[in-house]
Amino acid sequence: MKYKRMPIEVESPEQLGYDSIACNLAESSVSDAVYGNLGLDLGKLVLCYGDHYGKPELREWIASQTEGLKKEEVLLTAGAAAALFIISTSLLEREDHLVVMSPNYATNIETPRAIGCGISYLDLSFENDFRPDLEKLLSLIRPNTRLISITCPHNPTGMMLTPAELKELIRIAEEKDLWLLVDETYRDLTHGTKLPLAASLSQKVISVSSVSKAFGLPGIRLGWIICRNKALQDLFLAAKEQIYVCNSVVDEEIAHSFLLRSASFLPSIQSQVKENFSFLSHWMERTPELEWVKPEGGVVCFPRIRQDASIDVERFYHILNKNYKTYTGPGHWFEQDRRYMRIGFGWPGKAELAEGLKNVRLALKEAVKRS
Ligand SMILES: Cc1ncc(COP(=O)(O)O)c(C=O)c1O
Numbered sequence: 001m002k003y004k005r006m007p008i009e010v011e012s013p014e015q016l017g018y019d020s021i022a023c024n025l026a027e028s029s030v031s032d033a034v035y036g037n038l039g040l041d042l043g044k045l046v047l048c049y050g051d052h053y054g055k056p057e058l059r060e061w062i063a064s065q066t067e068g069l070k071k072e073e074v075l076l077t078a079g080a081a082a083a084l085f086i087i088s089t090s091l092l093e094r095e096d097h098l099v100v101m102s103p104n105y106a107t108n109i110e111t112p113r114a115i116g117c118g119i120s121y122l123d124l125s126f127e128n129d130f131r132p133d134l135e136k137l138l139s140l141i142r143p144n145t146r147l148i149s150i151t152c153p154h155n156p157t158g159m160m161l162t163p164a165e166l167k168e169l170i171r172i173a174e175e176k177d178l179w180l181l182v183d184e185t186y187r188d189l190t191h192g193t194k195l196p197l198a199a200s201l202s203q204k205v206i207s208v209s210s211v212s213k214a215f216g217l218p219g220i221r222l223g224w225i226i227c228r229n230k231a232l233q234d235l236f237l238a239a240k241e242q243i244y245v246c247n248s249v250v251d252e253e254i255a256h257s258f259l260l261r262s263a264s265f266l267p268s269i270q271s272q273v274k275e276n277f278s279f280l281s282h283w284m285e286r287t288p289e290l291e292w293v294k295p296e297g298g299v300v301c302f303p304r305i306r307q308d309a310s311i312d313v314e315r316f317y318h319i320l321n322k323n324y325k326t327y328t329g330p331g332h333w334f335e336q337d338r339r340y341m342r343i344g345f346g347w348p349g350k351a352e353l354a355e356g357l358k359n360v361r362l363a364l365k366e367a368v369k370r371s
Contacts, residue, residue: 001089001114006106008333022325023356027347028155028300029213030189030269033258040257047249052241054224055252061259062224066197073199073228075236076247080185080210080223085111086239087181087206087225090232091147092117099140100149101132103156103302103334108149108183118144126304126340129293130157134168141172147179148172152195153186156334156342157302158295166195173204179232180205185223186298188214189273189346199226206232211255213299215262216269220251273299276345276353283357289364299346304331305339305364313338316367324359 009015013026053059054076063069077083088111092098097118100109112119120140124130132150141148150169152161161169166182173180182198184207199207210223227233240246258265277299284292284303289311292303305311317338320326329342343360345353 002116003114004110006110006333008106008329011333013327016327020325021327023352023359024327024348025343025345025353025356025360026327026329027344028298028329028342029218029344030216030273030299030346031349032219032347033216033265035254038254038258040254042250042253045249045253050246050249050252052237052246054247055249055256058252058256058259059224061256062226066200069197069200069226072230073226073233075225075227075233075240076252077210077223077225077240078221078244078247078251079212079218080183080208081107082221082240082243083208083210083223083225084108084181084183086236086243087147087208088112088115090235090239091179095144096147097142097145098147098149099137099145101151101154103336104149104151105155105183105185106333108151109335112149118142122150124154124157124159126291126293126302130154130159130302132161132165134165134172137169138172141176141178145176145178147181149181149183151183151185152198153190153295153297155186155298156300156329157293158298158300159293160190160192160296161195163195166198166201170198170202170205174202178204182207184209185213189299190297191277192296197226199228203229211258214269215258215265217255217258220248220254222247222251222255272349273346275350276348279350279353280343280345280357283361287361287364289361300329300342300344302334302340302342304337304341307339309364310369310371311364312367312369316363319366320359320363324363326356326359326363328360 059071059074063071094116099120102121199205207226212218289309290303295301331338331340
């Protein structure tokens with residue numbers, strides 16, 4: 001494995017220091033929960049090794065959200081990040097080949113790169129509304145392709161597959177005898193109707209999710225892999241056991257208690273997301289320097305500075321970050337031109353979002369190229 005730090009992590013708000021940021025539009029989740037507000041008492045919790053698959057009652061709860069799913073098909077992991085690492089390292093070796101959506105959450109690309117396998121990118125372009133071209137995907141498949149990796153709802157664009165596209169992807173995976181990984185970390189933040197849990201539709205599909213993005217619990221590192229193929233799930237368990245044996249029982253306990261009562265937490269989380277999204281949409285209409293493809297899921301979008309707006313992009317970021325202490329996710333986090341920026345609208349409160357967007361507009365105006 002050849003590890004390399006990813007810009008999205010090096011430059012993340014938590015690494016910069018939250019205190020040095022006035023307006024944080026760089027996050028990709030809803031607001032972080034506060035432990036004291038969860039009404040938990042972990043006083044009697046025994047700090048033992050936990051069940052290696054993960055706390056059975058929590059896996060049961062996760063399975064109960066999808067008709068017909070069994071807890072045996074759910075493996076808990078340390079966040080979706082560990083799930084993605086386990087899947088890549090279990091399925092890919094140097095001589096294998098992967099087709100992965102690009103741009104993407106960096107780990108979906110960087111771990112296969114660290115393994116050194118062959119990689120083809122299914123590029124999503126602004127001009128094509130960030131939609132995947134499935135004909136193109138077919139042309140990328142090689143005899144040694146083992147895995148197709150997609151993210152839906154997509155980070156950083158908020159693009160959602162249609163049910164027909166998901167069906168077609170599964171058909172391709174089954175016909176070509178490949179694994180299909182669907183990173184569904186934002187599934188509970190779908191703006192319209194959720195797609196079915198992909199792994200429930202076929203033995204060839206692996207679904208990944210976590211409590212980080214939709215529930216605001218990234219600090220407890222709790223995610224999962226759902227897969228109906230028992231041999232594959234056992235392979236993932238073998239990887240998990242070699243890396244860290246089992247999840248933190250503290251994390252499992254907090255996630256379980258939260259999810260049991262999620263119906264009482266979700267309305268306020270979802271209303272903040274809805275209000276913020278509506279505010280952002282109106283702001284975009286009144287910001288002629290930017291253009292976007294409206295997201296259909298998740299809490300991020302990926303607008304870009306119009307080419308003809310005559311903005312000095314480096315000056316823009318300098319003014320935005322240094323003068324206004326406001327942060328977005330610049331395009332290079334996703335190996336895209338820095339004219340693109342990811343704006344996260346689920347994390348900041350209303351006032352911080354409004355102030356941050358005001359600062360983006362001011363920085364754009366101040367960065368106009370002088371002729
Ligand atoms: C698409 C996607 N997958 C996985 C992750 C990892 O999330 P976590 O490890 O916090 O569950 C992220 C985080 O940004 C993400 O955006």
